[in-house]
Amino acid sequence: MSLQVVWFKRDLRTADHEALYRACATGPTLCLYVIEPAYWQQDSTSNRQWLFVREALADLDAQLRALDGALVVQQGDAVDALESIRKAYCSFVLHSHIETGIGWTFERDKAVARWCRKHEVQWYEYVQNGVCRPISSRQTGFKQHWDRWVQALKYPRPVNATFVGRAPDSLRVSSLSPHAWPGTVRENVYPCPGRQTGGRSAGLDVFKSFLLERGEVYRGSISSPLTAESACSRLSPYLAYGCLGLREVVQRTILAQRDATTRWSKSLAAFMTRLHWHCYWIQAFEAASQMEHEPLVEQMALLRRPLNKERFDAWRMGRTGWPMVDACMRFLHHQGWINFRMRAMLVCAATHSLELPWQPVSHWMAQMFVDFEPGIHYPQVQLQSAMSGGSVLRMYNPVIQASRLDPQGEFVRRWVPELAHVSQFWIFEPWKMTPNLREAAGWAQEKSYPEPLVDFAQTHRATKQAITEIRSAHQLVPVRRFHERTARVHEPSRREQLSPSQAQAPQNVSTQTLSDRPGATTARVSRTRRSQPKATKVDMSIQPTLF
């Protein structure tokens, strides 16, 4: 029986893992993770993400050991790693989840597909997050399609599987240095002491505390940075690296909803909406992955945004002179996470208030996020920086945001200690204080907190006018890719032209149709699975025993 290789990417778990399940049901299995130095040098990746992944790999290794397996870790190019396995074992069948990643991982997958073709290696790719490829064959709106996908049975952990493969000692998970190997991962320039711990067991603890304790106030508490830290689920990095499967999180939440009181019920419903958005935006990115580098509406490139280094550095380092913006950026440095509203405000401060180009802003934020998920990140940056041509121009006034979300100035004082003694009256606009007041607040002497670089009210007016002019000059309407479309008018995206191995791969298939407002979709469903490897029957009951 030929060797089955499971290539783990952003799916670092053994539960509800279709690739692992099917490989183990087919033959002796080798579990592989490749640390790719070139990936960790990309503009959107960072040391803080690697540290999370490293912990998740150790946890995955422990999960596999519990099944009498082990994780083989290789360092280098993915094609080279596969070639070394081919040399050692002659031939094998490759299994992985479909990755909706950055352009670099897409090109890497194409190279792997070419290599598979050349060596007649079959490559099966499986759906993750309910995201369809090719989307042209989905015959329903995304919401209906997603509802079916999340309600489908989970894949159980393989039992009685035969595992093969041993990592060389230098590449055992237990000996992975926090800094990987010199030159592999970007330098650890920005420490992240508040980072969440990687791995499935940490993720399950976080989820458990959310469902049993923290989640009741989710609705109503996720916008303020003061309350969001504990009210939000904090599952994002665990979902981004697949330590937890999206489907298992949804199914467990449905169970929790059954006996929920009114307040819990409303909060869990709001949470479920976000879980749907998670997949919705990844599907949007799957269809329009050029948004990693280009504006979704090409005419928006006419918005003049030269890179002003002084402004960019001030924003990156939390020294814009706008206390709420700076507090949020410093919090992000420390935690590697911040809530949705504040992410949106940070993008707005950079692109609309400081008139910076969106691309470096986007890369910087991606690096800062431990939970960097390309399929959510790039669409959100496009929306918040007005590159998607949406009819709503989102402009956040940092003073109004601060007075609504942090009325006592508690969050600002905590993260901008230079303003610790400034009174509540001036805390969000310290630049308006007279010299006497500044001195009394200890600000003048230290000169430690900067004046704002620009008047945001003025730049917001200028930005609005510039965007309006481009829109009317080019008769812009919101970008079509964000709208529901049928299979007949669908043109294949560059992602859909991927890998001939998909022609043989078992897939959930569906039709790309998206809207700027997640959930506003219509539909027909067709699921097809072709030429699957031999698999045993899957127990698909919703299991209440996740914890």
Ligand SMILES: Cc1cc2nc3c(=O)[nH]c(=O)nc-3n(C[C@H](O)[C@H](O)[C@H](O)COP(=O)(O)OP(=O)(O)OC[C@H]3O[C@@H](n4cnc5c(N)ncnc54)[C@H](O)[C@@H]3O)c2cc1C
């Ligand atoms: C500019 C910008 C960039 C972002 N980049 C990322 C990113 O790289 N990775 C990431 O996971 N999220 C990103 N988000 C979305 C959102 O801010 C985070 O998902 C959320 O703050 C994570 O915290 P949580 O897990 O506690 O969220 P919760 O509110 O508890 O939500 C649960 C899950 O739902 C999903 N989710 C929540 N909000 C959204 C949304 N608006 N769109 C899509 N999915 C959502 C996430 O997977 C999240 O983990 C971004 C938002 C903005 C405005």
